Amino acid sequence: MDLVFRIATPQDLPALTRLEQQCFTTDRLSPRSFQWMVSRAHARLIVAEQSGQLLGYALVLFHRGTSLARLYSIAIALEARGLGLGKRLLERIEACAREHDCAYLRLEVRADNPTAIALYERNGYRRFAVRHDYYQDHADALRLEKRILQHRETGSVHVPYYQQTTDSTCGPACLLMAMGALQPARPLERREELQIWREATTVFMTSGHGGCSPQGLALAAWRRGFGVRLQVNTHGPLFLAGVRDAHKKDVMRLVHEEFCAELDRSEVLQVLGGPLDLPALLQGGGQPLVLISSYRLTRSKAPHWVMITDCDEEFVYLHDPDVDHSQHRQPLDCQHLPVNHGEFAKMCRFGSGKLQAAVVLYAPQDKPRTL
Structure with missing residues (x-):
């Protein structure tokens, strides 16, 4: 039997x-x-x-x-x-x-x-x-x-992986990945990672080096000749509530205002909105960088940038540039990570204000579509 x-x-x-x-x-x-x-x-x-x-x-x-x-x-x-x-x-x-x-x-x-x-x-x-x-x-x-669940790559674009080299450069690391996906011959180098950080940071951390705002990352990509769609669900400088020092708040406001002024003079498509239509963005040739709350990855309440590589009916797949969130992780373990759609929807709302932000890159010859 x-x-x-x-x-x-x-x-x-x-x-x-x-x-x-x-x-x-x-x-x-x-x-x-x-x-x-x-x-x-x-x-x-x-x-x-x-x-x-x-x-x-x-x-x-x-x-x-x-x-x-x-x-x-x-x-x-x-x-x-x-x-x-x-x-x-x-x-x-x-x-x-x-x-x-x-x-x-x-x-x-x-x-x-x-x-x-x-x-x-x-x-x-x-x-x-x-x-x-x-x-x-x-x-x-x-x-x-x-x-046990392998990445099912449905798109035709290969997204290379780049591990951030400092605690503050998750955004630049993701931008390097997006640019490398659209220009396969483009080198992913630490020199440019740090240069992008210098261009895009708003110094929003309470101590130490600051992170990069969506506005700063969008401008950094646009300066390098890429088509860019910037989608944020709120106006004004971000993360002010987490900063106590009045002087630092003033710096953040001034940097944000200058970013906004330059964005208005650029060809970056600016969209005020919430959830992303990831399938449409990916099918349209976009490479999305999304701001998430790292709490669901590390239990630390900090903003963190990840690179979306694909999505299907079950999962959103992402490259996490931070390999240090688990001492047992290797770079291979942080590539094409599957996150179910419900969990991802919670992950990409940061803070009490439910901030949602994304920067979507397109090949230099393409223009982002209004979706």
């Missing part, structure tokens, strides 16, 4: 508990924990059975508001090992995670369990960290991760 894979029910609790006792000597899930996972947790517990006998299970936990899932536990009965059941359970767990709009699946595995490590690495999981003294017997855990 073929194996049957299904969602666990409360009737499976005795068999799950027996399997747990057979497979693990420490860090076991208790009957009460299984009860919680089956009936109340934001999780999916899949069991494999044959002729009414439970031969294995896999448990995945979901985190609301993120694109991450965690493989919490997987167990295979002794008599079912070596038959490929672990791989089949992994495939079903990954499918469940994708159904929950998860882009990454993470897990912990004992560092002294080469069989389990080999299973995961054969199936595309990579090591990205070690947790010392993780288990009850003080054994270390390897942390592994797999990107």
